[in-house]
Amino acid sequence: MKRVAIVGAVLLMLLPGCATRERPEGVVERWLLSLNQGAAGRPDRFASSALSEQVVPGWQHIDPGHLDTIEVGAPAPDPGVAGGSLVPFRIVDVDGAQVEGVASVGGVASGRRVTAITLGRTPPGLPLPSEGGPTPGRISATAWLAALGVAAVLSLLAVGVVVLVRRTAARAPDVT
Amino acid sequence: MSQDVERGDRYRRRLLVLLSSATFFEGYDNFVLAFVLALVLGDLGGSEADAGWIRAITSLGAVVAFGLAAQADRVGRKRLLLITIVGYTVSAALTAVSPGLLWLTAAQFSAQVFLGAEWAVAITIVVEEFPRTHRGRALGIVTSMNTLGGIFVGVLAFIGLQDTALGWRAFFVVGLVPLLLIAWGRRSMLETERYEAVRSDERSAGLDHDSLLEPWRPAYRSVVLAVGLVTFFRYFVVSAGAFWWAYYAQQEVGLSVSRSGLFLAAAGVVGALGFLVAGRLMDRFGRKRMFEVYMAGALVFGTLTFQVHTPLVMLPVLCIGIFFGLGSVAMTSAFATEPFPTYVRSRAAAWCRNAFEIPGGVLGALTVGLLGDHVTGPIGSIGDAMALVSVVMLPASMLVCWLFVPETNAEDMVAMDEAVAVA
Numbered sequence: 238m239k240r241v242a243i244v245g246a247v248l249l250m251l252l253p254g255c256a257t258r259e260r261p262e263g264v265v266e267r268w269l270l271s272l273n274q275g276a277a278g279r280p281d282r283f284a285s286s287a288l289s290e291q292v293v294p295g296w297q298h299i300d301p302g303h304l305d306t307i308e309v310g311a312p313a314p315d316p317g318v319a320g321g322s323l324v325p326f327r328i329v330d331v332d333g334a335q336v337e338g339v340a341s342v343g344g345v346a347s348g349r350r351v352t353a354i355t356l357g358r359t360p361p362g363l364p365l366p367s368e369g370g371p372t373p374g375r376i377s378a379t380a381w382l383a384a385l386g387v388a389a390v391l392s393l394l395a396v397g398v399v400v401l402v403r404r405t406a407a408r409a410p411d412v413t
Numbered sequence: 414m415s416q417d418v419e420r421g422d423r424y425r426r427r428l429l430v431l432l433s434s435a436t437f438f439e440g441y442d443n444f445v446l447a448f449v450l451a452l453v454l455g456d457l458g459g460s461e462a463d464a465g466w467i468r469a470i471t472s473l474g475a476v477v478a479f480g481l482a483a484q485a486d487r488v489g490r491k492r493l494l495l496i497t498i499v500g501y502t503v504s505a506a507l508t509a510v511s512p513g514l515l516w517l518t519a520a521q522f523s524a525q526v527f528l529g530a531e532w533a534v535a536i537t538i539v540v541e542e543f544p545r546t547h548r549g550r551a552l553g554i555v556t557s558m559n560t561l562g563g564i565f566v567g568v569l570a571f572i573g574l575q576d577t578a579l580g581w582r583a584f585f586v587v588g589l590v591p592l593l594l595i596a597w598g599r600r601s602m603l604e605t606e607r608y609e610a611v612r613s614d615e616r617s618a619g620l621d622h623d624s625l626l627e628p629w630r631p632a633y634r635s636v637v638l639a640v641g642l643v644t645f646f647r648y649f650v651v652s653a654g655a656f657w658w659a660y661y662a663q664q665e666v667g668l669s670v671s672r673s674g675l676f677l678a679a680a681g682v683v684g685a686l687g688f689l690v691a692g693r694l695m696d697r698f699g700r701k702r703m704f705e706v707y708m709a710g711a712l713v714f715g716t717l718t719f720q721v722h723t724p725l726v727m728l729p730v731l732c733i734g735i736f737f738g739l740g741s742v743a744m745t746s747a748f749a750t751e752p753f754p755t756y757v758r759s760r761a762a763a764w765c766r767n768a769f770e771i772p773g774g775v776l777g778a779l780t781v782g783l784l785g786d787h788v789t790g791p792i793g794s795i796g797d798a799m800a801l802v803s804v805v806m807l808p809a810s811m812l813v814c815w816l817f818v819p820e821t822n823a824e825d826m827v828a829m830d831e832a833v834a835v836a
Binding site for chain 1: 454
């Protein structure tokens, strides 16, 4: 019973780590990736056809893999939309033509869709990773420490299991 | 006498070529799906989480391969190697004509069944056919081909194979090449000397050559478990890194497909040196000591690889990370085969490889995919998820190895078989 309680406590501690969330930068990335597949990618799941047309003109008729580079930066809150976000992005097609801009992603209530875009160089406050800006994810000091703690627990568990098996093997008769 | 002549240095060199070709395509297939992942998902539809599931399911094929690999103790090493090469080739052809993700997953699952068995039997053949003084070096060469297979994917991407009419499918058409090995291997390859000796030794008739559970008898149990855990933790990280690096570079760093292919090819060349250097060093300084050195290097540079976002810095860090991370398989291959006598070696290797290492790879890629999914993942970045997973898993691999895995640098296979037969 005690063991079950310990396992249960560990699982409860791990549960928050399994929590999911909706990331606006992921929505923009999925939109651009789907645009890269032309009509088959169904970019309408993420933005209107008009917005898609602004970023990749004639996207319904392009060959898959038309975009050579797709880059999305870390989001910032959109001051004009409650719960909305601004996400910088950059695409480069196989001919070297580049498009940069900022996508506005609506809040959860709007289904997390791209609602508007502003084309042109990304503003100084929203630099792309390739321009020295932050990447969408960054590990906090707490996360590093937690990882080290889990590493210690895992190592001890592994050692414990091998020691246990060694002891039982030493007591068992070795017959083929 | 003729057998002795046939098994001289010249034969071993030819054998090395055949085995290296087999492990080359094992590496090729492991890298190719990861490399064209974005194209496959775009063409057939799917998300990062779907990709994690595809990787998990297809990798389970290598777990199923356990049953096939273990047959090498029963049907012989040579016959099983040739069967696995044919099976892989057919699976590659089926992958190339996939109409959807389900078909692709099934075909790649089948490919992994044959590749998983092929790897185990190839390593067993090396350990049994090469003298003690050259065993580590031969293991280094054969396992290094795995990385060269990965490099070949990068080279093909760099020269634009994905831009041909076949698109990503062309990469799997290349997987038909191993069929040529069959024509050559059938004629020139012999059954291993140790296997033949043990099978013809009347004293070994009392040993269990068939039971899959034989490696778990008390004499071998704790070693199988310790080596299994070491390979599980190591491959959890290495497999996830190999699978996700291209995606990370393309989607989170902003490298183009062709440039990331160039990076992978360059890093793979340095990484292949890691195997060769490991092979020589482990013959000289011992398997365990070198494993600890390689794992420490993998921990530092593997973690850095997924935290660096400047392409020029990423390339050298990636090279060193691959050198240590992938190169360490030369040592784990020795751990999984050398401590065990010939009559049970393939089954022990199959347990370590297919029941521990491969599941580690399955869970590693899946865990990173779920944690790092850009829309729904709790970490939200493949690079960050990969770095944290490295910090969690690799220390456990190092500790278990140091405490429980036997040093087999000076292990005499003949004496070991004699001792078991007499007992």
